[in-house]
Amino acid sequence: MRIGIFDSGIGGLSVLHEAYHQLPDQDYIFYADTDHVPYGKRDPKEIMEYARACTYFLLEQGVDAIVIACNTATSVAVKALREEIALPIVSMEPAVKPAVETTEGRRVLVIATPVTLRETKLKELIERVDEDHRVDLLATPELVGFAEREEFESEAVRAYLARQFATVNPEDYSALVMGCTHFNYFKNLYRDFFPDYTAMIDGNFGTVRHLAHRLEIPRQEVPDGAVTFETTEELLRNTTYYTSGRLVKDEEMLMHFLRLHNRLEEMRKIR
Ligand code: DGL
Numbered sequence: 001m002r003i004g005i006f007d008s009g010i011g012g013l014s015v016l017h018e019a020y021h022q023l024p025d026q027d028y029i030f031y032a033d034t035d036h037v038p039y040g041k042r043d044p045k046e047i048m049e050y051a052r053a054c055t056y057f058l059l060e061q062g063v064d065a066i067v068i069a070c071n072t073a074t075s076v077a078v079k080a081l082r083e084e085i086a087l088p089i090v091s092m093e094p095a096v097k098p099a100v101e102t103t104e105g106r107r108v109l110v111i112a113t114p115v116t117l118r119e120t121k122l123k124e125l126i127e128r129v130d131e132d133h134r135v136d137l138l139a140t141p142e143l144v145g146f147a148e149r150e151e152f153e154s155e156a157v158r159a160y161l162a163r164q165f166a167t168v169n170p171e172d173y174s175a176l177v178m179g180c181t182h183f184n185y186f187k188n189l190y191r192d193f194f195p196d197y198t199a200m201i202d203g204n205f206g207t208v209r210h211l212a213h214r215l216e217i218p219r220q221e222v223p224d225g226a227v228t229f230e231t232t233e234e235l236l237r238n239t240t241y242y243t244s245g246r247l248v249k250d251e252e253m254l255m256h257f258l259r260l261h262n263r264l265e266e267m268r269k270i271r
Pocket of ligand 1: 007008009011012037038039040041069070071072073113116144179180181182
C-alpha cells in the first residue's frame with residue numbers, strides 16, 4: 001500500500017519512523033509543510049487551509065490512506081477532512097488515555113502547542129478519560145523551532161525547558177505525554193528534569209497500530225536499534241519526501257532527514 005503522512009514539518013518523521021518498525025514493507029510519501037511551520041501558533045482557519053492543501057497533494061499522489069502526523073492539524077482539521085474525503089484518514093491526539101490508564105498514583109503532564117491545548121478536541125478527550133482529574137497541561141511551542149533547526153542539545157533549548165518546567169513540580173508526575181510530534185526529539189533532555197518513574201509517552205505506537213488495523217496490514221516488530229540509515233539510497237528505498245509540494249532530491253536535505261531518523265532511533269531507548 002501507499003501511505004501518505006504529513007505534518008507541519010519534521011515532527012511527522014517520528015510517525016513515519018514508527019511505521020518503519022511496524023509496517024516496514026509499505027510505501028510512504030512524507031510531506032513536511034516547511035513553508036508554514038509552525039502551525040501551533042497560527043489561526044485555526046489558516047491551519048485548516050494548510051492541512052487541506054497537504055491532504056489534497058497526497059491524494060493526487062494516489063495514496064491509499066493519509067496519516068495526519070500532527071496533533072495541531074488533527075485538532076483543527078480532521079473532522080472536516082473526513083467529511084470531504086472517502087479515504088481512511090488516521091490522525092494523532094495526545095496519548096492521554098494510555099497515560100492515565102498505565103500510570104498510577106501521580107499526575108500526568110501533557111506538553112503540546114497552544115492550539116492543541118486550546119481546541120475542544122483535547123478538552124473533550126480529557127473529560128472522557130481523566131476521571132480523577134490528574135491531567136495538567138503545559139505549552140512548549142518553542143520546541144518546534146528548535147527541532148526544525150536541528151538544535152537538540154544546545155544551551156538555549158535546555159534553558160527554554162528549564163524555564164517551562166520551572167512552572168510545574170516534575171516530581172508530581174508519573175507520565176509526560178508528548179502532545180506534539182516535534183517533541184519526540186528531546187526525550188533525553190526531559191529525563192534531566194523528571195525522575196526515573198516519569199514515563200515518556202507518545203502517541204506514535206497507537207497511531208501506527210491503528211493505521212495497520214484500518215488497512216488490514218499485519219504488523220511486524222522490527223526491534224529497537226534496527227532502524228538506522230547510513231546512506232540516502234537506503235532512506236529512499238520505500239519513501240518519497242516532499243517539503244511543501246517540492247520533491248526532496250538534494251543530498252543535503254536528504255542527509256538532514258537521515259540524521260533525524262537516526263536520532264529518533266536513539267530516542268526510542270528513552271521511555
Ligand atoms: N508537529 C505538530 C504537532 O504534533 C505541530 C508543530 C507546529 O507546527 O507547531 O502538533
